[in-house]
Amino acid sequence: MPDASFVFAQSLSGLTAAMFLFLIASGLSLIFGVLRVLNFAHGTFYMLGAYLAFQAMLWLGPGPGRFWLAALGAALGIALLGGVVERVLFRHLYGKEELYQLLFTYALGLILSDAAKIFWGTQQKSVSRPPELAGSFSLFGATIPQYNLFIILLGPSIALAFWFVLQRTRAGRFIRAAALDRETLGALGVNVTALYTGVFMLASFLGGLGGALISPMRATTPGMDTEVIVEAFVVVVIGGLGSLWGTFLGAVVYGQVLSFGILFFPRFSIFAVFALMAAVLIIRPWGLLGRPLR
């Protein structure tokens, strides 16, 4: 039986991975929930967020708080990019067949990631952890990097903020209404077009923020987009497409299964996650907290 400190460390590392995935997957889920498009280019927004953060760090040069500025700047940059993409391109996809949407968003991801390669080359880029959170501390015998703890706290904060906006604000009510019936909402005088752009920008912001925040823990390389989109997709399928808390739960389950999976099936923990997804798809095709589509 593994000792308690190890179990604790393992669950925290699972939770860190989960909160990252939640950041990415929540954007994917939001776009699907409201716009009804499965945005496969979301992973590329995440990758571009990481690259932009790297670039912004270079531009800013040494100085206090530059990582936070860079991360925020990168996320805002990606939100802007998302806005343009929605206005110019996505607009034509609404209500089209899923196959077209899938092909289109997938192609967009490929084009953007190749553009990133032209710009940043193929060499891996690396961003340091912000000096304020570079250390680690010991808790119950486990070593916990401060940065991981920050991520673990950030995830639920974003989920709560999300919930608050969706449930308690006027904009949130419109977003929920748009998810249910776009045309009626438009007929009631709400500018649905602008609303869609706003939602898309918010989702892109989250994707870009996820990429920027993960860069101190990983290498920024071409190809990180396709990896994350698969994981985020698994998370939303497990949790329920379009459901905020479902995505949160899906991410937590994913992280823990992966973390503890390696104890039981050291070489097959990834299999455990996909087995879980398959089981969910068979038993509850709409996900743990999702709602069946009609």
Added chain:
Amino acid sequence: MLHVLTLLVAALLALPLVAEAQKPIKVGMPMPLSGPPALFGDPASKGAQMFVDEINAKGGVLGRKLELIVRDSKADANEAVRVARELILKENVDFLVGTLTSAEGPAVSVVAKENKIVFIAPIPKTDQLTAADKLHPYVFRVAATTTMEGRSAAEIVAKWPVTQVATMSFDYAYGQDVTRAFVEHLKKIKPSAQIVDQQWPKLGEQDYNPFINAQMAKKPEAIFSSIWGGFFVTYSKQAKALGVFDTIKYNFIGVGEAATPETTKSMGADYPVGIWGNSYDAFYWGETAAHRDYTARLSKYLKDEYPSSWAIQGYIGMQFLTEAIRKAGSAESDKVAKALLGLAVETPIGPLTIREKDHQANRGQLYGKTVKDPKYPFAIMKPVTYVDPSRFMD
């Protein structure tokens, strides 16, 4: 008059021969140019191109120019095979030099065998490529092998004052083979050594935290890793945050080129300075005049002050091919294949020989402990030693 006519006719008859001699010798290069493996594929292809440009400037080989045709193999065995076939059928290449992963190399080797075309692999390391049952007259390798790399690392670790050793490798051909070679050799030369833990993340894993926690729970004194390239950046950042390197007192060796200037440069202050690693090349090595000269040329060619350590593999691959063509006096694969057997070439890294037995060059690597050097804004291996693998080759 008759004399002039005869000359004219003779000249006309000779024309096609001249044209034949002027036709370039085409070399096809399937190489990953997209995705993470492009980190190495891209510079390797540029190293090959630099060699081609240089030799052409000197008039080529056998009076013919070389022409390099590079195609993206996407680090995928099926794609590499498709690209290799296309290069042979559509581009009519005379030779193949290329592939990067241990999946691509053996797959393209089969194509070379079918088409009876010489194929030189500059990067894939799996022992399978030149294993007795897979070997054929047309396949050659100028890369290190998993056996050579694993054993070289074991020699280094055996000298450390540790017995509890753990391994961290990707769960696929390269990771398994190099780890097995390391473990077997270590147990042989240091029977007191124990393998206390082995972690096998999937190829391209992004989150190593669970693997690191599980490994550290077994209290190893030293770690052998074959997490390569950009993946090592990710792994070592996470390991550093969890205090791995301090805990094991930097008794850590990263094969799979964990100490290349590219990697230490991209990580800057985040690199776990003090660990051991290896690299195919390092611009700061400069042991011989030939290497210093090569580095200066490469630096100019790539317009990079600290040029890539991967270019050398493409360069050496082309160098062996060209020397063999020269020795054979022909660009026919059958003759060139024979010329490659036992061929010794003075490469920028030193003299290398392709063994007749298994078509394998004695390509070693640079190993060293990483330190900070005030001359560079990133860590370097110091002292850096070229480990000649000849004594580790079966």
